Amino acid sequence: MGxxxxxxxxxxxxxxxxxxxxARKSSVFPATFGLACCAIEMMTTGAGxxxxxxxxxxVFRGSPRQADLMIVAGRVSQKMAPVLRQVYDQMPNPxxxxxxxxxxxxxxxxxxxxxxxxxxxxxxxxxxxxxxxxRPEMLMDAILKLxxxxxxxxxxINREQAAREAEEAALKALPTIEMxxxxx
Numbered sequence: 001m002g003x004x005x006x007x008x009x010x011x012x013x014x015x016x017x018x019x020x021x022x023a024r025k026s027s028v029f030p031a032t033f034g035l036a037c038c039a040i041e042m043m044t045t046g047a048g049x050x051x052x053x054x055x056x057x058x059v060f061r062g063s064p065r066q067a068d069l070m071i072v073a074g075r076v077s078q079k080m081a082p083v084l085r086q087v088y089d090q091m092p093n094p095x096x097x098x099x100x101x102x103x104x105x106x107x108x109x110x111x112x113x114x115x116x117x118x119x120x121x122x123x124x125x126x127x128x129x130x131x132x133x134x135r136p137e138m139l140m141d142a143i144l145k146l147x148x149x150x151x152x153x154x155x156x157i158n159r160e161q162a163a164r165e166a167e168e169a170a171l172k173a174l175p176t177i178e179m180x181x182x183x184x
Contacts, residue, residue: 021151024094026056028143028150031067033087036074038101038133045136055143064090069146070123071139075103076116088123094163096150098142099125102132117175124167 034042046052046060061067064087076084088095099119102108105128107117116122126149129142153159 017155018151020155021153024153025147025150028055028057028069028096028147029059029061029067030057030069030071031064031087031091032060032062033070033084034073035076035080036101036103038073038104041133041136042071042073042100042139045139050136050140052140052143055140055147057143064088065092067091068094069096069098071098071100072104072119072123072125073100075101075108075110076119076122077114078116081116081122084119085122094150094153094159096126096146097123098127098129098139098146100129100139100142101134102130105130108132120170120173121175124163124170 032039032042034040044050046057052058057069064070068091070088070091072084088097097119099105103110103115104119105125107115111117119125127142127146129138131138154162
Protein backbone atom coordinates (compact mmCIF):
# COMPACT_ATOMS: atom_id res chain seq x y z
CA MET A 1 0.00 0.00 0.00
CA GLY A 2 2.55 2.55 -1.10
CA UNK A 3 2.02 5.99 -2.58
CA UNK A 4 2.71 4.60 -6.07
CA UNK A 5 -0.42 2.45 -5.97
CA UNK A 6 -2.65 5.46 -5.28
CA UNK A 7 -1.52 7.32 -8.43
CA UNK A 8 -3.22 6.70 -11.76
CA UNK A 9 -1.06 5.27 -14.51
CA UNK A 10 0.92 7.75 -16.59
CA UNK A 11 2.26 9.83 -13.69
CA UNK A 12 5.98 10.33 -13.24
CA UNK A 13 7.54 11.25 -9.90
CA UNK A 14 11.00 12.81 -9.73
CA UNK A 15 12.88 15.78 -8.31
CA UNK A 16 13.40 19.06 -10.15
CA UNK A 17 17.17 18.54 -10.02
CA UNK A 18 16.91 15.14 -11.73
CA UNK A 19 14.59 16.47 -14.43
CA UNK A 20 16.84 19.49 -15.05
CA UNK A 21 19.88 17.18 -15.21
CA UNK A 22 18.12 14.97 -17.75
CA ALA A 23 17.23 17.99 -19.88
CA ARG A 24 20.77 19.42 -19.69
CA LYS A 25 22.52 16.19 -20.59
CA SER A 26 20.22 15.67 -23.55
CA SER A 27 20.86 19.08 -25.10
CA VAL A 28 24.61 19.72 -24.93
CA PHE A 29 25.83 21.89 -27.80
CA PRO A 30 29.60 21.69 -28.44
CA ALA A 31 31.76 24.57 -29.63
CA THR A 32 34.38 23.83 -32.26
CA PHE A 33 37.89 24.50 -31.02
CA GLY A 34 40.07 22.21 -33.11
CA LEU A 35 43.73 23.16 -33.11
CA ALA A 36 45.59 20.18 -34.59
CA CYS A 37 45.21 16.59 -35.77
CA CYS A 38 42.74 15.74 -32.97
CA ALA A 39 40.27 18.07 -34.66
CA ILE A 40 39.97 15.62 -37.59
CA GLU A 41 38.87 12.89 -35.17
CA MET A 42 36.44 15.32 -33.52
CA MET A 43 34.91 16.15 -36.91
CA THR A 44 34.69 12.44 -37.72
CA THR A 45 32.72 11.89 -34.53
CA GLY A 46 30.14 14.40 -35.73
CA ALA A 47 29.79 12.69 -39.12
CA GLY A 48 27.22 10.07 -40.10
CA UNK A 49 29.21 6.98 -39.17
CA UNK A 50 29.40 7.81 -35.45
CA UNK A 51 26.29 10.03 -35.29
CA UNK A 52 26.49 12.32 -32.28
CA UNK A 53 22.86 13.25 -32.97
CA UNK A 54 21.89 10.21 -30.89
CA UNK A 55 23.07 12.17 -27.84
CA UNK A 56 21.46 15.49 -28.74
CA UNK A 57 24.68 16.98 -30.16
CA UNK A 58 23.99 17.12 -33.86
CA VAL A 59 25.30 20.65 -34.43
CA PHE A 60 28.77 21.94 -33.58
CA ARG A 61 28.25 25.61 -32.78
CA GLY A 62 30.42 28.26 -34.41
CA SER A 63 29.58 30.89 -31.80
CA PRO A 64 30.56 30.43 -28.15
CA ARG A 65 27.34 32.15 -27.07
CA GLN A 66 25.35 29.20 -28.44
CA ALA A 67 27.54 26.46 -26.96
CA ASP A 68 27.87 24.95 -23.51
CA LEU A 69 30.60 22.36 -24.19
CA MET A 70 34.09 23.20 -25.42
CA ILE A 71 36.10 20.33 -26.87
CA VAL A 72 39.73 21.48 -26.98
CA ALA A 73 41.24 19.21 -29.61
CA GLY A 74 45.00 19.52 -30.08
CA ARG A 75 47.95 21.46 -28.78
CA VAL A 76 47.42 24.97 -27.43
CA SER A 77 50.16 27.49 -28.15
CA GLN A 78 50.97 30.41 -25.85
CA LYS A 79 49.50 32.77 -28.46
CA MET A 80 46.25 30.79 -28.63
CA ALA A 81 45.76 30.51 -24.84
CA PRO A 82 44.21 34.00 -24.39
CA VAL A 83 41.85 33.34 -27.31
CA LEU A 84 40.85 30.01 -25.77
CA ARG A 85 40.10 31.74 -22.46
CA GLN A 86 38.10 34.46 -24.20
CA VAL A 87 35.96 31.90 -26.03
CA TYR A 88 35.43 30.05 -22.72
CA ASP A 89 34.40 33.28 -20.96
CA GLN A 90 31.87 34.04 -23.72
CA MET A 91 30.09 30.71 -23.25
CA PRO A 92 26.91 30.82 -21.13
CA ASN A 93 26.74 29.01 -17.79
CA PRO A 94 26.67 26.11 -17.13
CA UNK A 95 29.61 25.18 -19.35
CA UNK A 96 31.87 22.16 -19.61
CA UNK A 97 35.28 21.41 -21.17
CA UNK A 98 36.72 18.20 -22.64
CA UNK A 99 40.47 18.14 -23.17
CA UNK A 100 40.90 15.91 -26.24
CA UNK A 101 44.27 14.35 -26.89
CA UNK A 102 47.54 14.17 -25.04
CA UNK A 103 48.70 17.55 -26.41
CA UNK A 104 45.70 19.38 -24.96
CA UNK A 105 45.87 17.44 -21.70
CA UNK A 106 49.60 17.72 -20.92
CA UNK A 107 51.46 19.33 -23.83
CA UNK A 108 52.25 15.94 -25.33
CA UNK A 109 55.61 15.56 -27.02
CA UNK A 110 55.92 19.35 -27.32
CA UNK A 111 57.81 20.15 -24.11
CA UNK A 112 58.95 23.65 -25.09
CA UNK A 113 58.28 27.32 -24.45
CA UNK A 114 55.64 27.82 -27.13
CA UNK A 115 53.12 25.13 -26.12
CA UNK A 116 50.90 25.31 -23.03
CA UNK A 117 51.63 22.23 -20.92
CA UNK A 118 48.01 21.33 -20.32
CA UNK A 119 44.91 23.30 -21.20
CA UNK A 120 43.85 23.09 -17.55
CA UNK A 121 46.21 26.01 -16.91
CA UNK A 122 43.93 28.16 -19.09
CA UNK A 123 40.40 26.82 -18.49
CA UNK A 124 38.96 24.31 -15.99
CA UNK A 125 38.68 20.84 -17.55
CA UNK A 126 35.90 18.38 -16.75
CA UNK A 127 37.02 15.33 -18.77
CA UNK A 128 40.53 14.41 -19.95
CA UNK A 129 40.66 12.27 -23.08
CA UNK A 130 44.03 10.57 -23.71
CA UNK A 131 45.42 9.40 -27.02
CA UNK A 132 47.38 10.68 -29.99
CA UNK A 133 44.94 11.21 -31.64
CA UNK A 134 42.03 9.69 -29.71
CA ARG A 135 39.59 7.62 -31.74
CA PRO A 136 36.02 8.86 -32.26
CA GLU A 137 34.78 6.03 -30.03
CA MET A 138 36.92 7.41 -27.20
CA LEU A 139 35.43 10.88 -27.66
CA MET A 140 31.94 9.41 -27.60
CA ASP A 141 32.79 7.57 -24.36
CA ALA A 142 34.09 10.82 -22.84
CA ILE A 143 30.88 12.57 -23.87
CA LEU A 144 28.80 9.83 -22.23
CA LYS A 145 30.84 10.20 -19.03
CA LEU A 146 30.28 13.94 -19.18
CA UNK A 147 26.54 13.30 -19.59
CA UNK A 148 26.60 11.26 -16.38
CA UNK A 149 28.45 14.08 -14.62
CA UNK A 150 25.97 16.69 -15.91
CA UNK A 151 23.00 14.64 -14.78
CA UNK A 152 24.35 14.49 -11.20
CA UNK A 153 25.10 18.23 -10.89
CA UNK A 154 23.22 20.30 -8.36
CA UNK A 155 21.21 23.42 -9.10
CA UNK A 156 21.41 26.88 -7.60
CA ILE A 157 23.94 28.82 -5.59
CA ASN A 158 25.81 25.78 -4.23
CA ARG A 159 26.69 24.65 -7.78
CA GLU A 160 27.96 28.11 -8.75
CA GLN A 161 30.16 28.34 -5.65
CA ALA A 162 31.58 24.84 -6.24
CA ALA A 163 32.32 25.68 -9.90
CA ARG A 164 34.07 28.91 -8.93
CA GLU A 165 36.23 27.14 -6.33
CA ALA A 166 37.12 24.34 -8.78
CA GLU A 167 38.16 26.86 -11.43
CA GLU A 168 40.36 28.79 -8.99
CA ALA A 169 42.00 25.57 -7.77
CA ALA A 170 42.67 24.39 -11.33
CA LEU A 171 44.26 27.69 -12.33
CA LYS A 172 46.51 27.66 -9.22
CA ALA A 173 47.67 24.08 -9.82
CA LEU A 174 51.35 23.32 -10.20
CA PRO A 175 52.30 23.07 -13.89
CA THR A 176 53.15 19.57 -15.06
CA ILE A 177 56.65 20.61 -16.10
CA GLU A 178 57.46 21.68 -12.54
CA MET A 179 56.27 18.44 -10.91
CA UNK A 180 58.88 16.12 -9.42
CA UNK A 181 58.87 12.39 -8.76
CA UNK A 182 57.68 9.71 -11.16
CA UNK A 183 57.03 12.26 -13.92
CA UNK A 184 60.69 13.27 -14.25
